[in-house]
Amino acid sequence: MSASSGIAATFLRASLCAVAAALGACSDEQPAHPPTPRAEAPATAPETQGGAPQDGARAARPPGDATAPTPSTAREPALAPAPGTVLRETELKREPSFDAPTLARLPAGTRVIAADREGGWLRVINDGREGWVRLLHVSLQPPGTGGGSAQELESVAKLATGRAGTGNIVSTTGIRGLREEQLRAAAPNEGEVARLEGYAATPEAANAYARKHGLARRDVAELPAPKR
Amino acid sequence: MRAFLCLLLGLLLVGVADAGSLRDKLLEKIPESERLLLGLSEEDEIRAGRQATASLLAVAPLVADEALQRYVNTVGRWIAMGSSRPDLPWRFGVIDSADVNAFSAPGGYVLVTRGLYESLGSEAELAGVLAHEIAHVVERHQVELLRETLLIEEGREAVAKAVRGERRDLVRRLIGTGAELFARRLDQDAEFEADRLGVVLAARAGYSPYGLPAVLQKIATLAPADDRVQLLYKTHPPPEARLRRLDAAMGNAFDKYDRPGAGGKLYRP
Numbered sequence: 001m002s003a004s005s006g007i008a009a010t011f012l013r014a015s016l017c018a019v020a021a022a023l024g025a026c027s028d029e030q031p032a033h034p035p036t037p038r039a040e041a042p043a044t045a046p047e048t049q050g051g052a053p054q055d056g057a058r059a060a061r062p063p064g065d066a067t068a069p070t071p072s073t074a075r076e077p078a079l080a081p082a083p084g085t086v087l088r089e090t091e092l093k094r095e096p097s098f099d100a101p102t103l104a105r106l107p108a109g110t111r112v113i114a115a116d117r118e119g120g121w122l123r124v125i126n127d128g129r130e131g132w133v134r135l136l137h138v139s140l141q142p143p144g145t146g147g148g149s150a151q152e153l154e155s156v157a158k159l160a161t162g163r164a165g166t167g168n169i170v171s172t173t174g175i176r177g178l179r180e181e182q183l184r185a186a187a188p189n190e191g192e193v194a195r196l197e198g199y200a201a202t203p204e205a206a207n208a209y210a211r212k213h214g215l216a217r218r219d220v221a222e223l224p225a226p227k228r
Numbered sequence: 229m230r231a232f233l234c235l236l237l238g239l240l241l242v243g244v245a246d247a248g249s250l251r252d253k254l255l256e257k258i259p260e261s262e263r264l265l266l267g268l269s270e271e272d273e274i275r276a277g278r279q280a281t282a283s284l285l286a287v288a289p290l291v292a293d294e295a296l297q298r299y300v301n302t303v304g305r306w307i308a309m310g311s312s313r314p315d316l317p318w319r320f321g322v323i324d325s326a327d328v329n330a331f332s333a334p335g336g337y338v339l340v341t342r343g344l345y346e347s348l349g350s351e352a353e354l355a356g357v358l359a360h361e362i363a364h365v366v367e368r369h370q371v372e373l374l375r376e377t378l379l380i381e382e383g384r385e386a387v388a389k390a391v392r393g394e395r396r397d398l399v400r401r402l403i404g405t406g407a408e409l410f411a412r413r414l415d416q417d418a419e420f421e422a423d424r425l426g427v428v429l430a431a432r433a434g435y436s437p438y439g440l441p442a443v444l445q446k447i448a449t450l451a452p453a454d455d456r457v458q459l460l461y462k463t464h465p466p467p468e469a470r471l472r473r474l475d476a477a478m479g480n481a482f483d484k485y486d487r488p489g490a491g492g493k494l495y496r497p
Contacts, residue, residue, distance in 0.1 A: 079349075082449045087472060098483065114445075119488035120438040122445075135438055136475035139468040140445045142452075177455040178287065178327050180411035180462075187406065188282030192289050196281070196321045196337075199297040203314075206306040213492040215434030217310060220485060223424040225417075226476035 079117055084124070084140040086110040092131035096121030103131045114140055268371055268402075274317065274335030276374070276399045277365075281319075281337040283407035288325040291342050291497070296322055299495040303351065304338060304358045310432035311366045320358065328447060329460045331410045332361035334371050343456050347446055351491035355433060356440030360426035367425065369418040370409065374402040413463045420465070420473045427478060431485040437478070438486060444470055 086106045093100040096118045106112070106126060112133070116123035121132045210217070268276070290297060297320075304320035316336035325341040332338045338361040340354075348354050364370060378401060403409050427437040448467040450457050464470075 079446070080449075082445075084445075087468070087475070098480070117438075117442055117445075119436045119486040120441075120483055134475075135441055135445065136471055136478065138445075139471055140448045142449055177458050178325055178329070180408065180459070182287055183284065183407035183411050184405050186283040186286040188279055189286035189289070190282060192285035193278060193282035195290060196285065196297075196319055197317075199294070199301050199321065200317065200319045201298065201301040201305040203305065203309060206302055206309060209302045209492065210306050210434065215306065215491055218432055218434060218485065220428050220431045222428055223477045225421070225424070226473065 079114055079122075079140075082114050082140045083143065084112050084114050084122075084138045086112060086133070087137055087139050090133050090137035092124070092126065092129065092133055093121075094131055096123070096132040100132070103129055106133065112138060114138065268334075268375070268399075270316070270335070272399050272402075273368075273371060276371075276403045277333035277335035277337045279400070280333045280403045280407055280409040281339065284331065284333075284339060284410055285321075285323065287407060288323040288327075288341070291322045291324045293322075293497045296345075296495055296497050300340065300354070300358070303354060303492075304362070307355055307359050307429050307433045307435075308336070308362045310429055311362055313366050316365070318362075327456045327459060328450065329457075330357050330361050332364045332370070333409065334365065334368070334374075336365055338362060338365070344443075348443070348494060349446075350439065350489070351494045352430070352435045352439035352489075353443050354439070354494060355430045355435040355491065356426060356438075356443055359429040359433070360422050360440055362429055363422040363425035364414075364418070367418070367421060369414050369422065370412075373412065373414055373418075374404075374409075377404075378402050411459065411463065416465050420470065423470055423474055424477050427474065427482065431482070434487070435491050436485070436487050436489075437482050441471060441474055 086108055088108050090106050091102045092104040092106055094103055095101075104126075110126060112124040112126045114122050114124050117135065118132075120135050122135045122138055123130070123132050124138065209215075300320045300322055301318075305318050308314060308316070308318045313336075318336040318338070320338045321340070322345050323339050323341055326343045327341045328343045328347060330338070330340045330344055338358060340357060340361075344357065345354075348357070382401070404412075423440065426440050430439055431437040444467040447457065447460070448471075452461060
């Protein structure tokens with residue numbers, strides 16, 4: 001299985017190359033920002049159950065939280081720079097928090113470049129400003145559509161500081177996808193499904209994993225369908 | 229009164245799926261039209277799902293990495309235990325295809341392609357994908373689609389066969405040929421429902437609920453003409469529509485469940 005850091009590195013190089021090409025130069029050598037090693041166990045955010053999100057959601061875990069995994073300085077991997085469009089009027093926040101100062105209101109249709117994600121927040125560049133918007137208020141698009149100027153792409157690439165995602169998808173051509181006809185023609189592979197079944201986890205193993213990584217089961221009600 | 233009696237009998241039958249002659253006797257007493265309301269037994273579901281899954285595996289076998297397979301099973305089982313069907317024999321796998329897609333089959337079979345797995349950036353994103361597929365199984369979306377298809381195509385004959393106990397044949401005809409089940413388009417409301425229940429299941433398991441939306445955003449950055457998403461787009465609404473619906477459903481209320489970085493480290497082969 002090819003390493004995703006290879007894909008991420010390729011995508012980062014491609015993005016920077018696109019920017020450089022736009023600026024009149026292109027090179028196939030090492031990118032300006034070498035890819036970093038894969039992120040370590042990401043820091044846990046402070047418990048926000050039932051309360052308002054805290055300022056500085058990336059702060060260390062609360063004291064006395066002995067069951068949470070050891071925090072590290074690494075965060076969830078960033079996205080590679082990608083163009084996007086604002087779906088509904090939204091606030092550009094200075095930090096990824098509802099309590100953070102609002103830098104601007106972005107109307108629906110605003111073009112942004114997304115560079116990073118933290119939970120339900122997306123770090124974006126718009127019109128030279130950098131800030132955070134709600135992940136669900138933006139729709140990302142393939143590179144080359146919508147998007148911003150070459151300068152914006154460049155500044156976002158700098159922000160990404162080479163951590164642009166372990167795990168990003170690179171568009172390629174020439175790979176043939178699964179086809180319906182292929183699926184229809186398939187006959188069951190008894191050996192392979194038996195192998196699959198052999199890997200099943202027991203409830204005990206699942207519980208142990210959750211305990212080890214500080215995953216506490218929470219009571220969350222089902223969401224009703226939104227009114228049209 | 230009659231409707232209530234039939235409903236009661238129906239419930240009994242689902243519960244006594246293998247009580248042989250008692251079942252037959254009860255079935256004889258129920259008018260054909262009401263027999264259509266009877267669901268498949270869990271055993272039928274599993275048999276149907278297993279057969280379809282085995283066919284998909286013939287096309288794209290499991291990635292040869294035992295640690296990877298055990299890892300996704302551990303995470304998947306943990307999430308499924310927070311659903312209304314925690315005791316199904318849930319099985320998860322990563323299959324060797326460059327496609328970006330995930331599949332689920334009745335009875336608790338969930339498969340993720342290598343192409344999709346490689347795009348994941350965190351365990352929360354994996355959790356989001358698995359939770360969406362688990363939701364399809366929990367809500368019995370494929371089962372309903374199969375039953376409707378069968379009833380439309382075969383009508384009374386299908387019901388008669390069920391009555392006669394020809395369950396193997398019924399199950400085989402339910403899933404169709406090979407792995408074509410996975411190329412069928414569900415009612416799009418079923419996809420939106422699986423997204424909603426998916427974020428709930430992820431949150432229940434202690435993850436940020438924004439893993440699934442994040443994966444949808446990543447998928448959206450792929451060109452629609454990219455061959456690796458052609459099957460995904462054939463069977464699912466566009467990512468933007470899904471994100472809009474999730475936003476309308478979650479609002480700001482779900483932010484309290486956000487835990488960026490919660491969970492273990494995503495296994496990298």
